[in-house]
Amino acid sequence: MTSPPGPLYVTRPMLPPLAEMLPLLEDIWSRRMLSNDGPYHQQFESALACFLGVPYVVLVSNATLGLLLALRQSRMCGKVITTPFSFVGTSHAIRWAGLEPVFVDIDSETLNIDAARLPEALDDQVAGLLPMHCFGRPCDTQGIGRFAKEHGLPIVYDAAHAFGVGDAQGSVLRHGDFSVLSFHATKVFNTFEGGAIICHDEATKRELDLLKNFGIVDETQVESVGLNAKLNEFQAALGLVQLVHVEGYIAARRQREQNYRDLLAQTPGIRLATAVPGTHNHYAFPIFVAPDHPLGRDGLYLRLREHGIFARRYFHPLISDLPMYRQLRSADPARLPVAKRVSESILCLPLFPDISESDQARVAALLGPP
Numbered sequence: 001m002t003s004p005p006g007p008l009y010v011t012r013p014m015l016p017p018l019a020e021m022l023p024l025l026e027d028i029w030s031r032r033m034l035s036n037d038g039p040y041h042q043q044f045e046s047a048l049a050c051f052l053g054v055p056y057v058v059l060v061s062n063a064t065l066g067l068l069l070a071l072r073q074s075r076m077c078g079k080v081i082t083t084p085f086s087f088v089g090t091s092h093a094i095r096w097a098g099l100e101p102v103f104v105d106i107d108s109e110t111l112n113i114d115a116a117r118l119p120e121a122l123d124d125q126v127a128g129l130l131p132m133h134c135f136g137r138p139c140d141t142q143g144i145g146r147f148a149k150e151h152g153l154p155i156v157y158d159a160a161h162a163f164g165v166g167d168a169q170g171s172v173l174r175h176g177d178f179s180v181l182s183f184h185a186t187k188v189f190n191t192f193e194g195g196a197i198i199c200h201d202e203a204t205k206r207e208l209d210l211l212k213n214f215g216i217v218d219e220t221q222v223e224s225v226g227l228n229a230k231l232n233e234f235q236a237a238l239g240l241v242q243l244v245h246v247e248g249y250i251a252a253r254r255q256r257e258q259n260y261r262d263l264l265a266q267t268p269g270i271r272l273a274t275a276v277p278g279t280h281n282h283y284a285f286p287i288f289v290a291p292d293h294p295l296g297r298d299g300l301y302l303r304l305r306e307h308g309i310f311a312r313r314y315f316h317p318l319i320s321d322l323p324m325y326r327q328l329r330s331a332d333p334a335r336l337p338v339a340k341r342v343s344e345s346i347l348c349l350p351l352f353p354d355i356s357e358s359d360q361a362r363v364a365a366l367l368g369p370p
């Protein structure tokens, strides 16, 4: 008799073989340099810039603080146009930066902010944009860029899902004034916790480097009102080792995405997300449950749970429906019909580099007719 399968979560963090970490840990233990721009921090920062194909990387302790620092550095004041269809941290960072989110509806295919609707959100208090590359599906960077340029608005991209994501011309991280990556345990690339800000000139990098360390220049000079958003040596060493493996992780994710596509192509009542032409993305596997599906989205979600499969309703509820945001004028559900519909029909299936074919088949079978 085979034992029943264990619980299957929406993601499973990847770790390199422990043996590859040990020499680096022994080195950290012997040097006793644990944080503050140590040797692993420096090595990881340049290796990452090289891997991502971007000029300037500022490592930070997590993406939320990275967004906060990027918003601060962009010197926005007032309102920030953003998406309601994201992890709550996107809007929380806006609030912590002393700014006000303005929600704009999303595009039903890309699941990202709809560039055509940006003009409706514009008023004289709007100071910038914070779009998000949802599930690694690139934003309409051309449309957003054109609008921002026309109105002189800075753009901070929440690129928490966009590690290693490219479009036809290169990394999506080259767009906007800043992009912010997350290395949280649940993301494509992890250092347990961590993140990075991508910027495009040396002076900005220097200012962000100060901002993430209290604004301290040297023993006697403090240049800005910084905070503590440093990545430590342990995390940097892990990042260096993870970087050796991440192409393998991404390739495995893509292969498993294709498996789901093959398994679910004929399943009635379920639509798969269309591939965005000319791009690759690999963060999640969303499906859309038809309104006339006999079980409905929540019914399917519960059916999976009963079998120990923890799919997630990303992103439900919408940020704009949460108590601290729903009183905003732009949070009115009538203004966000696409986000509302997507949020009520979407289900993200378990996807990670080492999910087995049999587990994928088990998920697919439960999504089919009973």
Ligand SMILES: *Cc1c(COP(=O)(O)O)cnc(C)c1O
Pocket: 061, 062, 063, 064, 065, 086, 087, 089, 090, 132, 158, 160, 161, 181, 182, 183, 184, 194, 195
């Ligand atoms: C994970 C995530 C964040 C927050 O990242 P942390 O590194 O955990 O702070 C922000 N935005 C989005 C879209 C995310 O998925």
